[in-house]
Amino acid sequence: xxxxxxxxxxxxxxxxxxxxxxxxxxxxxxxxxxxxxxxxxxxxxxxxxxxxxxxxxxxxxxxxxxxxxxxxxxxxxxxxxxxxxxxxxxxxxxxxxxxxxxxxxxxxxxxxxxxxxxxxxxxxxxxxxxxxxxxxxxxxxxxxxxxxxxxxxxxxxxxxxxxxxxxxxxxxxxxxxxxxxxxxxxxxxxxxxxxxxxxxxxxxxxxxxxxxxxxxxxxxxxxxxxxxxxxxxxxxxxxxxxxxxxxxxxxxxxxxxxxxxxxxxxxxxxxxxxxxxxxxxxxxxxxxxxxxxxxxxxxxxxxxxxxxxxxxxxxxxxxxxxxxxxxxxxxxxxxxxxxxxxxxxxxxxxxxxxxxxxxxxxxxxxxxxxxxxxxxxxxxxxxxxxxxxxxxxxxxxxxxxxxxxxxxxxxxxxxxxxxxxxxxxxxxxxxxxxxxxxxxxxxxxxxxxxxxxxxxxxxxxxxxxxxxxxxxxxxxxxxxxxxxxxxxxxxxxxxxxxxxxxxxxxxxxxxxxxxxxxxxxxxxxxxxxxxxxxxxxxxxxxxxxxxxxxxxxxxxxxxxxxxxxxxxxxxxxxxxxxxxxxxxxxxxxxxxxxxxxxxxxxxxxxxxxxxxxxxxxxxxxxxxxxxxxxxxxxxxxxxxxxxxxxxxxxxxxxxxxxxxxxxxxxxxxxxxxxxxxxxxxxxxxxxxxxxxxxxxxxxxxxxxxxxxxxxxxxxxxxxxxxxxxxxxxxxxxxxxxxxxxxxxxxxxxxxxxxxxxxxxxxx
Amino acid sequence: xxxxxxxxxxxxxxxxxxxxxxxxxxxxxxxxxxxxxxxxxxxxxxxxxxxxxxxxxxxxxxxxxxxxxxxxxxxxxxxxxxxxxxxxxxxxxxxxxxxxxxxxxxxxxxxxxxxxxxxxxxxxxxxxxxxxxxxxxxxxxxxxxxxxxxxxxxxxxxxxxxxxxxxxxxxxxxxxxxxxxxxxxxxxxxxxxxxxxxxxxxxxxxxxxxxxxxxx
Numbered sequence: 001x002x003x004x005x006x007x008x009x010x011x012x013x014x015x016x017x018x019x020x021x022x023x024x025x026x027x028x029x030x031x032x033x034x035x036x037x038x039x040x041x042x043x044x045x046x047x048x049x050x051x052x053x054x055x056x057x058x059x060x061x062x063x064x065x066x067x068x069x070x071x072x073x074x075x076x077x078x079x080x081x082x083x084x085x086x087x088x089x090x091x092x093x094x095x096x097x098x099x100x101x102x103x104x105x106x107x108x109x110x111x112x113x114x115x116x117x118x119x120x121x122x123x124x125x126x127x128x129x130x131x132x133x134x135x136x137x138x139x140x141x142x143x144x145x146x147x148x149x150x151x152x153x154x155x156x157x158x159x160x161x162x163x164x165x166x167x168x169x170x171x172x173x174x175x176x177x178x179x180x181x182x183x184x185x186x187x188x189x190x191x192x193x194x195x196x197x198x199x200x201x202x203x204x205x206x207x208x209x210x211x212x213x214x215x216x217x218x219x220x221x222x223x224x225x226x227x228x229x230x231x232x233x234x235x236x237x238x239x240x241x242x243x244x245x246x247x248x249x250x251x252x253x254x255x256x257x258x259x260x261x262x263x264x265x266x267x268x269x270x271x272x273x274x275x276x277x278x279x280x281x282x283x284x285x286x287x288x289x290x291x292x293x294x295x296x297x298x299x300x301x302x303x304x305x306x307x308x309x310x311x312x313x314x315x316x317x318x319x320x321x322x323x324x325x326x327x328x329x330x331x332x333x334x335x336x337x338x339x340x341x342x343x344x345x346x347x348x349x350x351x352x353x354x355x356x357x358x359x360x361x362x363x364x365x366x367x368x369x370x371x372x373x374x375x376x377x378x379x380x381x382x383x384x385x386x387x388x389x390x391x392x393x394x395x396x397x398x399x400x401x402x403x404x405x406x407x408x409x410x411x412x413x414x415x416x417x418x419x420x421x422x423x424x425x426x427x428x429x430x431x432x433x434x435x436x437x438x439x440x441x442x443x444x445x446x447x448x449x450x451x452x453x454x455x456x457x458x459x460x461x462x463x464x465x466x467x468x469x470x471x472x473x474x475x476x477x478x479x480x481x482x483x484x485x486x487x488x489x490x491x492x493x494x495x496x497x498x499x500x501x502x503x504x505x506x507x508x509x510x511x512x513x514x515x516x517x518x519x520x521x522x523x524x525x526x527x528x529x530x531x532x533x534x535x536x537x538x539x540x541x542x543x544x545x546x547x548x549x550x551x552x553x554x555x556x557x558x559x560x561x562x563x564x565x566x567x568x569x570x571x572x573x574x575x576x577x578x579x580x581x582x583x584x585x586x587x588x589x590x591x592x593x594x595x596x597x598x599x600x601x602x603x604x605x606x607x608x609x610x611x612x613x614x615x616x617x618x619x620x621x622x623x624x625x626x627x628x629x630x631x632x633x634x635x636x637x638x639x640x641x642x643x644x645x646x647x648x649x650x651x652x653x654x655x656x657x658x659x660x661x662x663x664x665x666x667x668x669x670x671x672x673x674x675x676x677x678x679x680x681x682x683x684x685x686x687x688x689x690x691x692x693x694x695x696x697x698x699x700x701x702x703x704x705x706x707x708x709x710x711x712x713x714x715x716x717x718x719x720x721x722x723x724x725x726x727x728x729x730x731x732x733x734x735x736x737x738x739x740x741x742x743x744x745x746x747x748x749x750x751x752x753x754x755x756x757x758x759x760x761x762x763x
Numbered sequence: 764x765x766x767x768x769x770x771x772x773x774x775x776x777x778x779x780x781x782x783x784x785x786x787x788x789x790x791x792x793x794x795x796x797x798x799x800x801x802x803x804x805x806x807x808x809x810x811x812x813x814x815x816x817x818x819x820x821x822x823x824x825x826x827x828x829x830x831x832x833x834x835x836x837x838x839x840x841x842x843x844x845x846x847x848x849x850x851x852x853x854x855x856x857x858x859x860x861x862x863x864x865x866x867x868x869x870x871x872x873x874x875x876x877x878x879x880x881x882x883x884x885x886x887x888x889x890x891x892x893x894x895x896x897x898x899x900x901x902x903x904x905x906x907x908x909x910x911x912x913x914x915x916x917x918x919x920x921x922x923x924x925x926x927x928x929x930x931x932x933x934x935x936x937x938x939x940x941x942x943x944x945x946x947x948x949x950x951x952x953x954x955x956x957x958x959x960x961x962x963x964x965x966x967x968x969x970x971x972x973x974x975x976x977x978x979x
Contacts, residue, residue, distance in 0.1 A: 041802040042841055046810075046957050049802050053933055074795075396916060396928075464894070464916075497832045497892040546833050588837050 069490030084721030098597025115599035116173035149223030162508030164486035183217030229280035230752035240746020285312030285333030528568035628663030631739035635659035831890025882907030
């Protein structure tokens with residue numbers, strides 16, 4: 001650790017000590033405390049309350065929470081605090097029904113919902129204050145997810161299901177909208193210090209809000225973090241190929257001799273944690289600090305904000321691939337800077353128009369060989385985006401929204417993180433000269449794309465019981481071979497005050513990654529075929545009592561899938577269905593939430609005549625093995641609980657259970673059956689094998705977190721969290737499957753049992 | 764496992780804080796809409812003048828009644844800790860107007876008592892589940908100095924005083940000065956200025972006039 005970071009840690013610690021000592025004295029009198037403004041809703045004036053938005057991201061036209069034509073999850077600031085979540089992925093994993101994330105052999109971990117997950121993250125949209133933040137050239141949703149600084153977030157809205165009708169291409173599985181604090185929701189100053197043990201990190205955050213007049217002010221936020229991660233003893237990386245009870249199974253590798261004793265390691269009851277040393281789990285990209293800065297100015301209908309994030313991680317790779325080179329890994333890093341201007345114009349009592357313009361720069365780099373610093377990808381993209389939406393509410397029965405968007409993207413720009421390198425991308429460079437995508441120069445060309453979009457929605461409140469929504473979006477992208485249409489229709493029926501029925505249809509689209517579309521266009525002159533998903537959902541919600549809310553969803557998906565490896569055309573059609581059950585129980589002192597999500601493949605069909613081994617890691621059913629999704633746990637159960645013991649003390653916890661990965665097991669079986677063929681470089685399947693008795697990796701995963709919170713005063717909050725505690729008993733319970741294994745079956749990384757402490761003080 | 768000295772320093776700092784201050788209410792995540800409406804109810808208390816006889820006893824609390832299937836849940840509880848002009852706020856819940864009437868089928872005196880309890884509220888929020896009883900409820904308290912608040916279309920037409928409306932994803936409200944006057948309440952001009960719609964009473968002809976406002 002270098003001197004700069006060490007002094008930062010000292011500063012963070014000193015801040016924490018200062019906060020503690022200040023609070024432990026009689027510095028603030030009761031009168032002063034009472035004079036401090038309560039910055040919650042009850043402290044707002046009527047004028048301020050009239051400016052607080054009620055609805056979430058689930059519809060274009062204004063509507064109440066109950067009528068939103070989608071299954072949504074809202075995670076409040078208090079939920080975030082009580083979860084102890086160390087980053088956005090963990091936060092979503094704890095709270096969002098039927099959401100999970102998996103690791104990847106050489107890329108950033110991937111998040112998915114309802115069985116829709118990919119070997120990058122382009123199948124959902126990640127927004128900040130309604131602005132799409134996805135990296136378009138390669139990765140998809142990349143920024144924000146790994147940052148352990150979360151106090152700038154007011155709440156997170158998740159639309160569970162397709163969202164292209166509202167937000168455009170890319171919202172195949174879900175839309176995640178991070179809504180930050182602003183001067184409307186936060187005034188004063190607050191500091192937070194966090195640190196983690198075992199999975200080691202140190203973070204400091206500061207936020208400040210100042211109102212100039214009733215409807216104007218500024219909000220500022222800064223956060224930094226040193227993420228060292230957890231070492232292999234606490235977070236072991238396990239490859240299925242390490243184990244074999246059959247001495248005849250070959251574990252060949254032409255590059256380096258493979259330790260024969262390892263190739264014949266007996267299948268353990270509980271794996272030996274010391275088999276392969278590797279990089280620490282979660283270790284920050286390039287050993288650099290992760291940062292987040294945000295500033296917003298609001299004045300009436302004018303809203304201007306700017307945001308900067310920097311992050312990334314080491315992604316340890318399967319050591320059995322490369323001859324056991326120790327601590328080898330790929331690193332993925334990013335930085336993103338976004339500027340946004342929005343203005344709401346009240347044209348009349350019934351008509352408002354929203355204008356917005358934004359600029360975004362995203363830098364993305366992968367270092368494919370950490371020992372030598374060889375770059376796989378280093379590129380920057382710039383996005384210019386403008387939108388005009390008019391909302392007309394002629395009376396209480398009708399509401400119409402319509403508008404247009406224009407997006408211009410520039411690619412192939414030199415990365416400012418690696419200024420000595422021209423813009424390069426791994427899809428244009430491949431170490432194998434026989435690979436069809438081999439490009440000896442490795443350089444990205446410079447190119448741009450444009451997308452023009454029209455969107456609209458009509459909401460008809462027929463009466464107190466019936467409401468309908470009809471809408472859609474048409475996108476014309478310069479690199480797709482067809483215009484993309486994403487319609488949506490929904491009927492909401494509320495027969496009683498307790499019951500709500502929703503029938504919803506939506507279709508979402510996605511353009512393949514910009515690198516892939518450009519490469520295909522260069523080679524063949526073709527444009528990309530969009531990925532499409534049609535979703536049908538029936539949802540029922542019942543406010544059973546004042547304290548108990550029950551909900552259930554039944555959904556069906558029909559998806560033409562385009563994967564990163566398949567290029568720019570669908571690799572097959574997937575039909576799946578699923579169900580979700582939710583229960584939320586709240587009293588003044590106690591909150592329980594319980595959800596269970598089930599997703600099942602009905603059929604995965606590759607195009608006639610296509611080689612199913614090319615580019616698809618969706619299901620081994622294409623090869624005649626089983627009928628499940630490779631990278632999904634069919635059953636996902638989540639429980640959260642929170643209880644106020646006293647006015648000052650509260651305890652909380654969460655449990656996530658993934659009931660096995662049958663699809664991954666099928667794929668591993670298929671790979672193992674290929675392993676008897678002679679080794680063939682060009683066929684990844686030929687070197688995948690593991691012992692058939694080692695199927696524990698495909699079993700249940702359970703992650704248990706517990707926390708305690710102490711609020712000695714209105715200003716001070718102290719938390720202690722324990723993470724993945726079941727791993728203290730059995731490491732395999734904490735496993736995160738490493739998906740998209742292809743030829744590397746049965747791999748996982750066990751997440752470390754760890755603890756964290758945080759201190760927050762509001763001035 | 765590496766445990767750094769910083770961990771000990773932070774822990775020491777954290778647990779040395781021992782200020783004793785009134786509790787911070789844990790803001791449970793109920794419907795955002797009703798959090799905002801609860802805050803509006805609190806604000807209304809500061810811009811309405813009740814008849815002298817209603818507030819003569821300074822030791823009596825201010826009563827906010829909720830009749831029907833309560834949509835607020837826990838989010839209205841913080842009002843109990845926010846006195847207004849030295850008076851505590853009490854939240855009183857009534858199951859439904861039908862249940863109040865049913866109780867009176869066998870006990871007329873009891874029914875009268877129940878209805879009287881409605882009239883003792885300073886603010887009565889009528890939940891959407893009581894939409895079919897709006898007129899009856901408003902009639903039952905019209906001479907009792909109660910600020911009736913609803914969230915139904917046509918609430919002001921049946922004699923309600925304040926009606927919540929939704930517009931542009933935000934909560935607003937309409938006011939009937941006529942109904943307020945019948946209840947003996949005086950609504951301050953600041954509140955009237957912020958209302959989306961104000962129903963006046965034409966003193967000369969008795970015809971109710973409606974004044975619509977531009978969006979705030």
